[in-house]
Amino acid sequence: MRAFLGKRALASLISLLGLIILVFFLSRLTGDPTSLYLPLDASLEARENFREINGLNDPLLVQFGRYMADLAVLDFGDSIRRSEPALDVVLRAFVWTLQLAAITMTLVTVAAIVIGSLAAFHVGGLFDRIATFFSLIGASAPDFWIAIVAIVTISLNVAFIPTSGTGTVWHWILPVGVLFIRPFGLILQVVRSSMITTLGAAYVKTARAKGVKNKSVIFVHALRNALLPVITVIGDQAAALLNGAVVVETIFGFPGVGKLMIDSILQRDFTVVLAAIFVTAIAIFVMNLIIDILYAVLDPRIRY
Amino acid sequence: MSQIDSAITTANPIYKPPPAWRTTLGMLWRDKFAFAAACILLVVIFCAIFGPMLFEDVATRQNLRGRNAPPFDLSRGWLFILGGDQLGRPLLARIIVASQNTMAVAAGAVACSLLIGTGLGLIAGYTTKTASQVIMRLADVIMSFPSLLLAVIVLYVLEPSVGNLVIVLAITRIPIYLRTSRAEVLEVRERMFVQAAQVMGASTKRIVARHILPVVAPTLITIATLDFAFVMLAESSLSFLGIGIQPPEITWGLMVSQGRPYLTSAWWLSFWPGLAIILTTLSLNLLSGWMRTALDPSQRWRLEVNKEKAKND
Numbered sequence: 001m002r003a004f005l006g007k008r009a010l011a012s013l014i015s016l017l018g019l020i021i022l023v024f025f026l027s028r029l030t031g032d033p034t035s036l037y038l039p040l041d042a043s044l045e046a047r048e049n050f051r052e053i054n055g056l057n058d059p060l061l062v063q064f065g066r067y068m069a070d071l072a073v074l075d076f077g078d079s080i081r082r083s084e085p086a087l088d089v090v091l092r093a094f095v096w097t098l099q100l101a102a103i104t105m106t107l108v109t110v111a112a113i114v115i116g117s118l119a120a121f122h123v124g125g126l127f128d129r130i131a132t133f134f135s136l137i138g139a140s141a142p143d144f145w146i147a148i149v150a151i152v153t154i155s156l157n158v159a160f161i162p163t164s165g166t167g168t169v170w171h172w173i174l175p176v177g178v179l180f181i182r183p184f185g186l187i188l189q190v191v192r193s194s195m196i197t198t199l200g201a202a203y204v205k206t207a208r209a210k211g212v213k214n215k216s217v218i219f220v221h222a223l224r225n226a227l228l229p230v231i232t233v234i235g236d237q238a239a240a241l242l243n244g245a246v247v248v249e250t251i252f253g254f255p256g257v258g259k260l261m262i263d264s265i266l267q268r269d270f271t272v273v274l275a276a277i278f279v280t281a282i283a284i285f286v287m288n289l290i291i292d293i294l295y296a297v298l299d300p301r302i303r304y
Numbered sequence: 305m306s307q308i309d310s311a312i313t314t315a316n317p318i319y320k321p322p323p324a325w326r327t328t329l330g331m332l333w334r335d336k337f338a339f340a341a342a343c344i345l346l347v348v349i350f351c352a353i354f355g356p357m358l359f360e361d362v363a364t365r366q367n368l369r370g371r372n373a374p375p376f377d378l379s380r381g382w383l384f385i386l387g388g389d390q391l392g393r394p395l396l397a398r399i400i401v402a403s404q405n406t407m408a409v410a411a412g413a414v415a416c417s418l419l420i421g422t423g424l425g426l427i428a429g430y431t432t433k434t435a436s437q438v439i440m441r442l443a444d445v446i447m448s449f450p451s452l453l454l455a456v457i458v459l460y461v462l463e464p465s466v467g468n469l470v471i472v473l474a475i476t477r478i479p480i481y482l483r484t485s486r487a488e489v490l491e492v493r494e495r496m497f498v499q500a501a502q503v504m505g506a507s508t509k510r511i512v513a514r515h516i517l518p519v520v521a522p523t524l525i526t527i528a529t530l531d532f533a534f535v536m537l538a539e540s541s542l543s544f545l546g547i548g549i550q551p552p553e554i555t556w557g558l559m560v561s562q563g564r565p566y567l568t569s570a571w572w573l574s575f576w577p578g579l580a581i582i583l584t585t586l587s588l589n590l591l592s593g594w595m596r597t598a599l600d601p602s603q604r605w606r607l608e609v610n611k612e613k614a615k616n617d
Contacts, residue, residue, distance in 0.1 A: 011444070018445040023453075029461045140585035141536050144544045145560055145578030152567050246452050247541050258452070262545070265456050273453075281448060 005289070012285045020071075023277055024064055024270070032056065033060070033080055033268035054080055067274075076278070077271040081264075086271040089277050090257065096166070097249075097256035098283070101241035103172065104179045109234055112184050116191025117218050117226075123196055131188065138185025147178045147251045164253035175252045179245055182236040190233045191226070198226040227298055239284045258265040331598050338594035341587035348584050352407035355400040359383075363401040364552070367392035372570040386587040390562070395572065399580050402554040406581075409469050409555070410536040416474035418528050421481025422520075426512050428482065429489025436486070443479040451476035451538070459547045469548055473535050484527060488520045520597035529592035533585035540581055556581050 034047050034056065042050075051057045055066065070077060076086040119131040154174065155163045161170050198204065199222055207221045246258035257276055264272040332339050362383060373388035375395075403501035428436040455472045462468045492498060493516065540557025542548035549555045551562075557575040563573025574583050 005596075012448075014441065015444040016450050018441075019448055022445070023457070025459070026454075026457045030457065084476060129385065136586060136589055137582070140533060140589050141543075141582050142540050142557070142560075142578060142585075144541060145574070148560065148567060148574050148578070152571050156568065243452075247544065250545065261453050262456055265453070265460060277453070284448070 004292075008289065008292075009285075012281075016281050016285075019277060019281065020274060021064075024067065025060070026110065027265065027273055028060060028063075029271050030265065030268055031092055033270075035078065036173050036268055056171055068195060071278075076275040079264075079269055079272045081267050081269045081272075083201045086269075086275040087279075089272055090260065090275040093255055093257040093260040093276075094279050094283070096229075096254065097242065097258065099237060100175060100245070100254065100256060104176050105183070105234065105238050107176065108180055108187060108237070111136075111180075111229075112187040113223070113230070116188045116221060117195050119188075119216070120192045120195035120199060123217060130190070135185040135192075137189040138181045139189065141181060142187075143178055143182060143245070144247045144251060146181055147174070147248055150174055150178055151251075160181065164251070164252065171252075175245075175248055175254055178248050178252075179241065183234075183241075186237065187230060190257075191230050194226040194229045195222060198222045201225070208232075224298055231291055231294055231298070235288060238287055242283050242287065243280055321426075324606065328551060328598065332594070335594050337590050340557075341590035343595075344583055344587040345591065348403055348407065348587075351400045351403040354546070356404050359397040363393055363397040365393060372566060372573065374570075375572045375576075386576045387570070389573055390570075392567060395576055399556065399577055400552060400560065402539075402556050402559055402577065403580070404549035405466060405549055405553055405555045406536065406539065406557070409473065409539045409549070410532055411465055411540075412466070412470035413477065413535045414528050414532050416470060417477035418481055418524065420474070421478040422485045422517075422524055425482040425485030426489055426516070426520075429486040430493060430512055430516070439482065440486070443482050446475065447479045452541070455538075455542055456547055459542070464547055464550055466549065466553075469539060469542065473538055476538075477531055477554050480527060480531060481524060483600070485520055485524060488523060489516055492516050492519050522595075526592050526595045526599060529588055529595060534587040536581065536585055536588075 028041075032051075033054070034050050038047055038050055048057075057064060058066070074087075078084065079086045079089050082089055114297055115131050119125075119128040122128055151163050151174070153181070155161050161173055162168075163174075195218075199218075201222075204217060204222050207217050212221070243258065245256065246262055248254065249256040250261040250262075257280060261273060261276045264270075264276065332342060367388070369392060371392045372390060373384055373392065375387035376385060377387075381394075383397050386395040386399070389395055389398060424439050428439040454476060455469075458472045459468060463574065498511060498515055503516050506515075539548060539555065540560070543555045543557030544561040546561065549558055551558065559577035560574045560581075563570070563575075563577070566573050
């Protein structure tokens with residue numbers, strides 16, 4: 001287990017390093033922040049001063065070396081725009097994204113597993129057809145469009161559901177509801193097909209022959225084995241949410257990390273972009289580890 | 305003697321399997337959802353190719369009297385059946401014209417990533433370990449990159465045009481094909497017919513192109529179909545956020561975003577283009593599901609058994 005962990009950490013570190021190098025140089029290509037932050041008629045002196053303070057005067061490689069040296073002691077530098085540590089800005093947004101992702105994925109997982117299993121029990125039955133149809137539509141619909149339709153149909157008619165912002169419980173309903181649909185459709189299909197395969201296995205037939213009730217055949221005997229491929233997909237979808245649901249966050253004015261990343265790129269706030277990438281990469285790494293551990297828990301034959 | 309021969313042949317004509325395209329078409333017809341999906345896609349492809357030629361003028365002609373004209377009102381002509389947009393241009397014509405950009409971006413991106421990804425995957429699967437390691441690590445970096453972020457950076461640096469959108473989306477999708485083709489090659493290269501080809505002295509190039517690629521291709525094409533839907537959604541999201549295709553060019557995603565300010569007064573501005581996106585992606589999903597069964601020799605019976613049943617009934 002320890003050797004596996006070390007190997008995984010090393011591989012992740014390498015790709016994280018590649019990512020940071022890539023983003024560092026790519027984001028500098030977007031231009032000089034000076035002209036964006038200082039007024040048009042700022043004097044040359046003021047511009048020079050601004051560049052000096054933010055370390056933009058040095059050659060790019062020197063800047064990069066300095067950034068990496070700071071990064072080694074986990075100093076991400078200050079945000080140009082907000083004049084506070086970039087890490088603070090990112091963590092504040094990340095907490096929102098984490099909550100959103102956790103709530104959505106919990107709901108999606110429970111709903112997809114229950115409905116998918118029941119659909120697989122009677123393949124081709126009415127329930128199965130309805131579930132398959134809606135999961136296909138869910139997996140095909142663009143989230144920004146669902147968000148817009150949801151605002152028009154729900155938010156404008158139901159007084160207590162706000163169109164955007166945060167604050168009350170009601171503010172969560174639309175973002176979570178919209179984010180729910182796509183992963184739900186995808187995961188439901190995987191649950192269903194995996195469950196169909198498992199229900200055909202010999203040990204499930206044995207359980208049936210013994211006279212075990214349908215409910216416990218599905219949810220006790222079959223589910224555990226059917227879950228392995230499902231967990232992979234859940235991991236992929238959760239990773240996508242952790243990277244920030246940019247579109248949904250934008251439409252509903254949700255202060256998550258995806259919106260922060262895009263805004264920071266547009267405002268050339270490089271330190272925040274890099275810090276955000278760093279934080280989400282670590283979160284995804286941790287989540288992948290949890291998923292690997294879950295594999296081993298579900299299937300004792302898997303050893304690392 | 306020759307008479308007997310000819311008698312035998314006429315009595316027992318050698319069974320000739322119908323041509324491949326007919327069996328495929330037959331299998332498609334048997335799955336009604338997949339058939340409908342294929343029809344919708346054909347219409348979309350037709351619109352994408354010929355739409356701008358036919359409707360370019362109508363779609364850009366502004367008519368302030370028809371501003372936000374409500375749908376299902378035929379008094380302005382059939383082009384206004386879906387209503388008019390904020391400048392009084394018929395929505396139906398605009399959706400048809402926009403299909404070209406939408407399809408071009410998605411098709412270009414999928415084709416590029418399919419070609420490059422498969423190429424790299426074949427190399428990674430069939431050559432030295434170092435080459436494979438380098439390629440796979442590269443894929444890891446791309447995979448761990450938030451794809452939308454990459455798109456924003458690149459489109460911010462370069463100009464957001466169709467070509468650049470294709471490049472960005474293609475880069476983010478390469479790892480999918482790369483990983484799949486590599487995994488398949490690793491499995492296929494151990495099979496007997498590949499070893500036989502090696503023993504007979506076929507060159508590596510020939511083995512990969514003639515023996516391995518045909519086995520891997522069906523899986524890749526199925527994934528490409530599914531991916532087409534994904535890329536379309538991604539492009540729509542980018543256009544919706546305002547960093548994709550820029551006006552006066554149009555795509556479906558951009559149309560949804562342009563209709564957003566008028567949500568409360570004219571819902572149809574955003575609704576119809578969104579519906580076009582859903583219909584197309586839904587069709588692609590259905591078709592890829594059908595292809596997964598039809599192109600897999602061990603699953604194909606599911607579509608063929610029905611034929612026997614239908615005959616017996």
